[in-house]
Amino acid sequence: MKRRIIQVASVAIISFGLLASCAGTKLVAQWKDDAYQGHPSKIFVIGQSKEYGPRTLVEDEFVRQLKARGNDVIASYTVLPREEKPDKEAVLKKVQEVGADVIIVVKFLKKEVGDTHTPVRRYAVPQGFDTSWDSYYGGVTTDVGVRDVSYDYDAVTMETTLYQTATRKPIWSALSQTTYQSGGPIKQIKPFTTAIVKNLVQERMVQ
Amino acid sequence: MVTILLCVLLVCIGCAATQVKQYTFDETYQGGQPKNVLVIAVVRQPTTRRMMESEFAKQFKKKGIDAVESFRALTTDTLVGDAAREGIASAVKEQGIDTVLTVRSAGGRTEERNIPGMTITTGGGMPYASSGAWGGYTTVMASFPEPSAPTTQGYSAEEKFLSLETQLYDVRTEKLIWSALSETRISGPPQEEINAFVSLMFKELFKAKPFR
Numbered sequence: 001m002k003r004r005i006i007q008v009a010s011v012a013i014i015s016f017g018l019l020a021s022c023a024g025t026k027l028v029a030q031w032k033d034d035a036y037q038g039h040p041s042k043i044f045v046i047g048q049s050k051e052y053g054p055r056t057l058v059e060d061e062f063v064r065q066l067k068a069r070g071n072d073v074i075a076s077y078t079v080l081p082r083e084e085k086p087d088k089e090a091v092l093k094k095v096q097e098v099g100a101d102v103i104i105v106v107k108f109l110k111k112e113v114g115d116t117h118t119p120v121r122r123y124a125v126p127q128g129f130d131t132s133w134d135s136y137y138g139g140v141t142t143d144v145g146v147r148d149v150s151y152d153y154d155a156v157t158m159e160t161t162l163y164q165t166a167t168r169k170p171i172w173s174a175l176s177q178t179t180y181q182s183g184g185p186i187k188q189i190k191p192f193t194t195a196i197v198k199n200l201v202q203e204r205m206v207q
Numbered sequence: 208m209v210t211i212l213l214c215v216l217l218v219c220i221g222c223a224a225t226q227v228k229q230y231t232f233d234e235t236y237q238g239g240q241p242k243n244v245l246v247i248a249v250v251r252q253p254t255t256r257r258m259m260e261s262e263f264a265k266q267f268k269k270k271g272i273d274a275v276e277s278f279r280a281l282t283t284d285t286l287v288g289d290a291a292r293e294g295i296a297s298a299v300k301e302q303g304i305d306t307v308l309t310v311r312s313a314g315g316r317t318e319e320r321n322i323p324g325m326t327i328t329t330g331g332g333m334p335y336a337s338s339g340a341w342g343g344y345t346t347v348m349a350s351f352p353e354p355s356a357p358t359t360q361g362y363s364a365e366e367k368f369l370s371l372e373t374q375l376y377d378v379r380t381e382k383l384i385w386s387a388l389s390e391t392r393i394s395g396p397p398q399e400e401i402n403a404f405v406s407l408m409f410k411e412l413f414k415a416k417p418f419r
Contacts, residue, residue: 033261170278173257175398
């Protein structure tokens with residue numbers, strides 16, 4: 001019975017650890033222009049997506065989270081036409097019209113499907129190790145088997161870049177990977193935005 | 208003590224993710240150290256390109272050499288075709304560049320490794336062995352099969368390697384003056400290897416006689 005409990009507990013702990021370590025958004029690469037010392041007075045958010053729905057969701061989430069921290073932010077879909085894709089100059093003209101000095105561009109790069117598994121391992125754990133010195137040598141050992149733990153996951157890679165409107169040059173950019181098992185990519189917008197905004201705050205790129 | 212330090216050092220060198228496979232140097236070059244370098248990383252992914260170019264620029268500046276990253280100096284975003292060549296030529300002229308450093312991919316390879324199953328026996332008495340006690344040392348060497356014997360299954364693992372070619376051109380003569388072909392073992396996000404790769408390239412570059 002005791003052996004069974006140890007087995008179940010070990011499998012549960014390892015499974016939980018694997019899932020917890022793989023889910024969520026992590027920044028796999030980050031670059032910052034050390035020469036930039038400014039603070040944005042108004043931020044223009046662009047979600048680069050072929051589909052209008054996800055674009056508005058991403059932009060709205062960035063606007064919501066950045067505004068909550070006291071930043072002045074505007075979503076691009078509220079001022080740019082929905083039907084046709086505007087060119088770079090048209091976007092910059094609109095950015096200047098609304099008085100934004102920093103542009104955030106969120107770009108979807110790729111989605112991958114992966115799987116992770118931990119092979120079977122067996123550990124022989126001595127019984128009565130701490131009860132008497134002789135049990136160490138002559139004691140009975142218990143095999144604790146850890147079963148194959150495997151699961152599939154989706155991983156979405158995004159690139160987020162901050163541009164300075166005046167110079168049109170990048171001032172910060174990051175590659176992020178968001179992994180999840182269920183719920184679809186739309187449900188990951190909020191945790192993804194939280195991770196990006198948290199980093200922007202840490203790097204003092206926004207308030 | 209010295210022996211241990213040497214062993215640790217050798218192990219560290221052996222495990223370095225990036226290794227220089229070959230390098231060439233123009234022995235006729237008499238130009239001395241570069242004064243103003245344009246750094247171009249031919250990398251498709253913009254964040255990775257910026258990370259690599261900025262790290263090279265930072266290292267040059269540490270040596271008192273001016274350096275500018277291509278993403279700041281070039282008007283074009285692409286590094287392919289005639290537009291790139293014209294953009295580079297224009298930046299070189301405008302910024303007084305005397306040397307151009309380029310980094311580009313030279314391919315990659317995957318190596319499969321088969322790790323056999325293992326049974327590890329842990330010696331008893333290790334915690335009791337005090338330093339310098341010959342008895343404790345013997346106890347560790349003569350390991351007991353009990354109490355713990357973790358068993359792992361055999362498995363195969365893939366190791367990925369990326370080759371990069373780093374080249375230095377003299378603007379005045381438009382000639383290649385230094386080149387290194389390196390290979391980096393990629394065990395996580397490739398961007399994690401950038402700083403170590405750049406440090407190694409600098410070490411190699413400034414070994415060359417005119418740059419010392």
